[in-house]
Amino acid sequence: xxxxxxxxxxxxxxxxxxxxxxxxxxxxxxxxxxxxxxxxxxxxxxxxxxxxxxxxxxxxxxxxxxxxxxxxxxxxxxxxxxxxxxxxxxxxxxxxxxxxxxxxxxxxxxxxxxxxxxxxxxxxxxxxxxxxxxxxxxxxxxxxxxxxxxxxxxxxxxxxxxxxxxxxxxxxxxxxxxxxxxxxxxxxxxxxxxxxxxxxxxxxxxxxxxxxx
Amino acid sequence: xxxxxxxxxxxxxxxxxxxxxxxxxxxxxxxxxxxxxxxxxxxxxxxxxxxxxxxxxxxxxxxxxxxxxxxxxxxxxxxxxxxxxxxxxxxxxxxxxxxxxxxxxxxxxxxxxxxxxxxxxxxxxxxxxxxxxxxxxxxxxxxxxxxxxxxxxxxxxxxxxxxxxxxxxxxxxxxxxxxxxxxxxxxxxxxxxxxxxxxxxxxxxxxxxxxxxxxxxxxxxxxxxxxxxxxxxxxxxxxxxxxxxxxxxxxxxxxxxxxxxxxxxxxxxxxxxxxxxxxxxxxxxxxxxxxxxxxxxxxxxxxxxxxxxxxxxxxxxxxxxxxxxxxxxxxxxxxxxxxxxxxxxxxxxxxxxxxxxxxxxxxxxxxxxx
Numbered sequence: 001x002x003x004x005x006x007x008x009x010x011x012x013x014x015x016x017x018x019x020x021x022x023x024x025x026x027x028x029x030x031x032x033x034x035x036x037x038x039x040x041x042x043x044x045x046x047x048x049x050x051x052x053x054x055x056x057x058x059x060x061x062x063x064x065x066x067x068x069x070x071x072x073x074x075x076x077x078x079x080x081x082x083x084x085x086x087x088x089x090x091x092x093x094x095x096x097x098x099x100x101x102x103x104x105x106x107x108x109x110x111x112x113x114x115x116x117x118x119x120x121x122x123x124x125x126x127x128x129x130x131x132x133x134x135x136x137x138x139x140x141x142x143x144x145x146x147x148x149x150x151x152x153x154x155x156x157x158x159x160x161x162x163x164x165x166x167x168x169x170x171x172x173x174x175x176x177x178x179x180x181x182x183x184x185x186x187x188x189x190x191x192x193x194x195x196x197x198x199x200x201x202x203x204x205x206x207x208x209x210x211x212x213x
Numbered sequence: 214x215x216x217x218x219x220x221x222x223x224x225x226x227x228x229x230x231x232x233x234x235x236x237x238x239x240x241x242x243x244x245x246x247x248x249x250x251x252x253x254x255x256x257x258x259x260x261x262x263x264x265x266x267x268x269x270x271x272x273x274x275x276x277x278x279x280x281x282x283x284x285x286x287x288x289x290x291x292x293x294x295x296x297x298x299x300x301x302x303x304x305x306x307x308x309x310x311x312x313x314x315x316x317x318x319x320x321x322x323x324x325x326x327x328x329x330x331x332x333x334x335x336x337x338x339x340x341x342x343x344x345x346x347x348x349x350x351x352x353x354x355x356x357x358x359x360x361x362x363x364x365x366x367x368x369x370x371x372x373x374x375x376x377x378x379x380x381x382x383x384x385x386x387x388x389x390x391x392x393x394x395x396x397x398x399x400x401x402x403x404x405x406x407x408x409x410x411x412x413x414x415x416x417x418x419x420x421x422x423x424x425x426x427x428x429x430x431x432x433x434x435x436x437x438x439x440x441x442x443x444x445x446x447x448x449x450x451x452x453x454x455x456x457x458x459x460x461x462x463x464x465x466x467x468x469x470x471x472x473x474x475x476x477x478x479x480x481x482x483x484x485x486x487x488x489x490x491x492x493x494x495x496x497x498x499x500x501x502x503x504x505x506x507x508x509x510x511x512x513x514x515x516x517x518x519x520x521x522x523x524x525x526x527x528x529x530x531x532x533x534x535x536x537x538x539x540x541x542x543x544x545x546x547x548x549x550x551x552x553x554x555x556x557x558x559x560x561x562x563x564x565x566x567x568x569x570x571x572x573x574x575x576x577x578x579x580x581x582x583x
Contacts (some may be wrong), residue, residue, distance in 0.1 A: 015395060056479045059443045061391040068392075099318035101328035104387045105436070126315050151530045152319045152565035180437060180474075181527045183503055197503075198438045 005041050008073075010095040012045035013052075015065030017072050024073040026145070033086055034077055039117070042070050042077075043163045046115030050200035061106065067111035074114075083095035090142040090210050093135040094099060095123035097156035102149035106201035109145060116203045118143070129156070129163035136169050142213055143206055145190075148179040157182075174209035178202060215578070217572045218261055218292040224368035226426045229296040230468065232552040233496055233519035242578040243555040244546060247299050247373065247429060247472050252321040252564035253571065254289050278303065280461055281358040287368075293575060297369045297426050302352035302415050308335055308345075310383025319565035335387030337405060345406045352415045361424040369426030371470070372419045374412045377432040379453050380404055394442065402450065407479055409454040414456055420465045420556070428462040428469050429498070430455065434484065435475020437504060442486050448491070455492040467497035470521065474560065476504045479568050489517050498522045500559040507559070508547035515553045522557045523548065524574060529558055530566045537570055541577040549583060 008027065011019040049066045052058035058066075074096050078086065092113055096106050103125055110120045121139050123131055132144060144164070148154035157177050164170050176194035177187050187195035194209050196202035229245075231237035255266040267281035290298040311333025317326035336342050360370050375382075379391045383406055393401045419425050432451065434440050440447060459469035471494045477484040488494045496519035500507040507523025514520065522542055532540060548554040556578050562571050 008532065019301070054438075056439055059446075060441050061394045061446075062443075064388070064391045065395045099326075100316060101313050101315050103331040107331075107388075149561075150318075150565065151527045152317075152563075156318075180501075185526075186527075201438075 003027050003030055008037070008041045009045040009048070011149050012042060012066055012069045013048050015069050016045070017065075017069040020069040020073050020082075021076070024076055028076070034081055034172075038074070038077060043115065043117050044075055046070055046112065047203075048091060049115070050112060050203055052129075053198070053200040060104075061185070063108060063111070065212070066194065067115055070115050071111075089117045089207075091119040091139050092143040092145055092206065093121045093123065093132060093139060093141040094145040094147075095127035095132060095135075096125040096147045096149075097153055097160065098126055098128050100148050100150060100153035101125045101155060102147065102179070103172070105149070105199070106145075106147040109147065109178065109202045112199045112203050113145075113206060118206060129160045133167045133169065134164050136164065136173055142173060144173050144175045145202065145206075146175065146177045148182060150179075151181045154179060154181050154186065157192065161190055161192060174213060176202065176205050176209060179191060214324065216221050216278070216354060216576060217257065217581075219294050222291050222294055222365075224291060224296045224365060226296045226367060229555065230426075233468070233521075233555060235519075235551060235553045239549060239552050239554075239583050240583065242549065242581050244295055244397075244578050245498070245523075245557045246294075247564055248561035248562040249290075250321070250323075250562060252319070252323050253562050253566070254286065256568055257293075258285060278353065278355060278359075278518075280285055280359045280362075282310075283356070284363045285342060287360065287363045287365070291365050291368060294579065296367070297371050298360065298364070299429055300356065300370045300374075301373050303356050305351055305353050306346050306349040306442065310335065311386075311551040317564070319563070320567060321389040321563060325435045329382045329387075334384070334389035336400075339400060342400060342403060345407075347411070349414060350411055352418070354418070357419055357422060357424070361422065364424050370424055370582040371427045371429035372416060372425055373429045373431050373472075374415055375431050376405070376409055376412050376454055377434060377447075379408055379412075384408060387534070391442075394446065404507055405454070407449045409457075413454065413457055413461070416461055418509055420461055422468060423466070426459040427459055427467050427495075429472065430458055430469065431472040433474040435473070435477060435526060437476060439476050439499075440484055441475070444480065447484060448487060452487060452492055455488070455494075459495075463493070470496035470498060470519075472496065472498040474499050474501070478505055485514065489514070494518060496521050496555075497556075499550065501525055502528065507544060507554075511548045511554060515551065519553050519555065520556070521555045522550065522559050524556070524558050526558060527559045527564065529570055529574065530563075532570070534569075534573060537573055538577060541574060542581070545577065545581045549581070 008023045146157045174193040177192045179194045184195045194205040196205040229243045232239045311330035312327045313323040317323050462469040498521040500523045502525040
């Protein structure tokens with residue numbers, strides 16, 4: 001009997017980790033292609049989750065438990081992937097800027113980007129400009145994501161972009177910004193490449209920026 | 214900053230209420246805040262009144278046992294032209310939430326800024342819940358006693374607490390709450406029940422005081438594009454308590470106001486519709502231009518409740534003088550007609566708002582011709 005990929009997708013969307021894991025193990029036992037499981041199963045499921053979030057059907061709890069289900073399955077599949085199979089869409093360096101310890105927004109962005117097939121290097125919070133530069137260089141990142149919660153801390157985003165310019169890496173990366181006080185207009189002022197109002201739209205912005213690279 | 218402090222303040226809380234109820238054509242611009250950061254107050258006290266701030270750095274705030282603190286706090290709100298002073302409870306026997314600290318980047322720096330540890334939680338299991346000192350937590354009564362001693366004629370205090378926000382910031386934590394809603398929903402309901410009751414008892418013990426003019430409840434429910442949890446979950450977990458608090462205020466002939474950050478305007482009925490129709494709030498505070506500018510909110514909801522605050526924090530903190538004055542006047546022009554509006558920041562006068570900009574906000578309010 002053909003493996004029920006839709007059931008795997010549904011279990012991730014519903015955040016049913018136990019069911020998703022059972023189906024993943026079943027798929028492996030039946031030698032289902034890994035790229036199909038990942039791309040048409042898990043990543044496709046997270047894409048639906050993102051859409052439901054944007055439409056106001058899903059909220060943070062639903063996103064988190066779906067991401068948890070997806071990550072649990074990926075933890076089984078990742079070690080089995082060959083180098084070519086495991087190639088991510090791109091590597092993103094992500095962090096909350098210097099002076100800011102807001103975590104949850106950035107963590108949601110990280111989960112959604114991972115859910116979409118990006119490799120994410122999460123630098124955490126209170127990240128100085130030079131750490132972003134170092135991480136871009138070390139991980140050959142193509143995308144940088146900056147998060148801030150307060151008006152007084154979002155000003156660090158300008159310093160980070162300037163640091164990336166001074167390091168000669170600006171042409172190699174696209175920078176996207178987000179957070180409560182951040183707006184499209186602010187993003188333009190500081191010469192960021194993209195702005196996302198929430199975690200789900202961050203994935204759309206990331207994909208658009210990748211296409212522009 | 215000449216004119217920042219009034220020489221002859223004339224607080225009129227009852228007059229404010231008439232304006233907010235739309236009963237009275239405003240003859241002045243009423244101003245409101247749910248909070249002014251200690252660094253801002255200290256800056257005003259020490260530079261304009263040439264008096265030292267009563268507390269050492271890092272100690273006190275809106276919950277303190279220092280009587281001198283309440284005396285100067287009330288005096289400053291009085292001199293700044295407010296009709297009420299927002300007060301927060303001094304919780305006794307409440308375990309401290311998990312916080313992290315980092316150097317404060319604001320100009321009026323407090324040294325280290327406290328941040329909620331978003332992965333921290335005081336309650337992670339039923340064992341933690343059973344061990345939690347629910348029955349021993351209460352608000353110290355002397356804060357209201359001290360405030361009542363110094364409140365001038367015509368002025369009141371409001372009492373504020375948080376329910377949802379306390380749960381996601383410390384009791385269950387952000388991640389704890391969000392995962393528990395699926396993994397342990399009964400624990401979530403139980404925490405709401407226990408903390409909701411503690412907040413109810415706080416309001417019950419304070420709302421009957423003559424010096425208390427309103428319950429000004431605060432619960433951030435969302436972010437830029439929506440609410441943190443679904444409106445259905447808010448209706449199930451939070452709104453029954455908010456409705457109880459509102460009923461309590463109304464039983465005592467006092468209004469119930471809510472402060473909440475976030476986009477409460479999606480779908481129909483929206484969370485805002487629920488707050489008005491189900492909870493029966495009298496006033497709403499907190500606006501962010503990127504979500505819904507206060508002028509549009511007034512046009513949409515002004516016939517159903519009072520709108521309070523409205524000056525976007527980012528603009529208040531960053532606009533140069535000319536642009537800020539134009540922006541403030543535009544808000545006053547669009548919101549003052551017909552009352553149902555009180556002017557102020559869209560959140561709080563935070564320590565990253567330049568004192569000059571705060572002074573401009575007050576000046577524009579005092580000078581605006583109704």
